[in-house]
Amino acid sequence: MTLHIDPASIAEARNGPTRYQMLIGGEWVDGAIGLEGERVSPGHGVVVSRYAFGSEQDVERAVVAARRAFHRGPWPKMKASERAAVLLRTADLIEANLERIARLDAIESGKPIRQARGEIAGAADIWRYAASLARTLHGESYANLGDTMLGVVLREPIGVVSIITPWNFPFLIVAQKLPFALAAGCTAVVKPSEMTSASTVVLGELLIEAGIPEGVVNIVLGTGPEVGAHMVAHPSVDMVSFTGSTRVGKATVEAAAKTLKKVSMELGGKNAQIVFPDADLEAAVDAAVFGAFFNAGECCNAGSRLVIHQDIAKDFLAAFAERAKRVKVGDPLDEATDVGAIITPAHLAKIANSVSDAAIDGASILIGGEAIATGAGQYMAPTVVAGVKPEMTIAREEVFGPVLSVLEFAREDEAIRLVEMTDYGLSAGVWSRNIDTAMHVARSVRTGTVWVNTFMDGYPELPFGGMKQSGIGRELGKNAVEDYSEAKTIQFHRGPRTAWWVGN
Known part of the structure; x- marks a missing residue:
């Protein structure tokens, strides 16, 4: 590429x-x-x-x-x-x-x-x-x-x-x-x-x-x-x-x-967007793309984990991949660019190694996964890593790049457990039309911020910071x-x- x-x-x-x-x-x-x-x-x-x-x-x-x-x-x-x-x-x-x-x-x-x-x-x-x-x-x-x-x-x-x-x-x-x-x-x-x-x-x-x-x-x-x-x-x-x-x-x-x-x-953060079957799925797909690839994923608040119900995972990821194709990676000074450059060559290599290590561990690369050749600067293709297991490094550690890790769940308590499996507790997103589900998950996860049916909004009036590490x-x-x-x-x-x- x-x-x-x-x-x-x-x-x-x-x-x-x-x-x-x-x-x-x-x-x-x-x-x-x-x-x-x-x-x-x-x-x-x-x-x-x-x-x-x-x-x-x-x-x-x-x-x-x-x-x-x-x-x-x-x-x-x-x-x-x-x-x-x-x-x-x-x-x-x-x-x-x-x-x-x-x-x-x-x-x-x-x-x-x-x-x-x-x-x-x-x-x-x-x-x-x-x-x-x-x-x-x-x-x-x-x-x-x-x-x-x-x-x-x-x-x-x-x-x-x-x-x-x-x-x-x-x-x-x-x-x-x-x-x-x-x-x-x-x-x-x-x-x-x-x-x-x-x-x-x-x-x-x-x-x-x-x-x-x-x-x-x-x-x-x-x-x-x-x-x-x-x-x-x-x-x-x-x-x-x-x-x-x-x-x-x-x-x-x-x-x-x-x-x-x-x-x-x-x-740091290893933030999850949790998507339930009753969510506004079109909105959730767009927010998941945004959360994963905004600022090239070089963001403590990045939605770097997608924790998705197994009943909708296949269709959701297909829609995600289609929307991700419309994300323009390019020159930071180009008005049309959505995702710019990676901060240093060393950091680009670190991101790429995280993805390749996940593949070795048994995960699959759905889209991206490679650096983009330019001859001027360093860029990384937006990447989705599916089939991620909770014990994998990419599920737990901050990649700090345009890389989304996908984990599936069957029950609400399992979703909460997946969110809580890291040492980080900065933010999370919950997608559900059911107020009981949204409230229970938002109250259960130990993060400083929880967005419900939105992601990464910010206002000076609202405190920002993390729990745990x-x-x-x-x-x-x-x-x-x-x-x-x-x-x-x-x-x-x-x-x-x-x-x-x-x-x-």
Whole structure:
């Protein structure tokens, strides 16, 4: 299978490449020891970005700047309305620069440009939602402790937050973290993935334009060992918010535990769409195709498992295969593309190996299963693996590619057991017209989100996160700003002391 990449797109990707610096203490700087990095576009095979990479010295500079801004700067002491105004201006600037940011994410990550635009628009909406929460964050008072006592519970910003984001949603995921930390009055050090850093750097530019004080947001570019590890271990960091693989998440929690930092972890998933015979099957087929192949399956929320009733499996998979043929794999800058490029050649090989190992284990490849030759970048054909047994690796482990594993069930309790057989618990989908079935399954599976008769919808108002080894804590939702705060109890007593410990 071969794929043609438009030479004009390759020329656009090659135009530059732009060199990006780090933002530390309100200034754009190179790394202290001169480290450099570059990004080859996964969809076009050419260098598109060059970066000034940081090291431990640069993390130290950034944390010092964030700590200074927290203790001496105006940000934590501002009125909530003033912080909200900066977040709202940032949202306006994101929208004004939507096309620029979307093209950077499409070129660096390989995602389709139409999808990237939707993500940037969604990010702007999240910034606005965070601004609204800045003005509603509040504590409590207790006037029921007796005539001489008043209790007050304050919500204070937790302090300096290290924010580490992945490559699959470069701009959207930082929007699920940073604006809520800022709304609470925190300062931050942000490390985007070394493969997709450009849009986060642009966000830094927009924040400065929006009026963020110097040192409140610092952006350090580079790799996990050179930068991320020091951001997690630094004793002056109060909280770590991380999105990435469960493997790296475990190491991050372990490192953060040495100084008892608060952690927020959004990690991996092996998410199932469960389809019962009474479902709207046409809608379920479309959602299953979307869930499996959206963002080339490089998504923690991907519907990478289809758990389907045996009575409808044959017809459902035939309809799935027909619809999957209409999914256009291609150039990320092509407006018609549905599935773009795979992030790196090494990751493409990992996906292909997962599929071939499943075939060796006895599963069958219904469609796809192979890389697509292009001569420019790396692409994977949408793939369906049927005949999957619960004990197979592909049934349990995250592939993180456009690969759907199909498991069949006969009874409702068996479907629930299949969903629960992995260590992950991020999300699931249930397809049934029967409210009893939908409610029972949704209440029974241990996942942070369950979609009923839909899949992968998202709203800033609804909390997002996982159970089991899919993470710790929640992002978004009305409590998102509280997550970046600490509760402080103050007790006021009036009048003479009424309970002498030693007689007076």
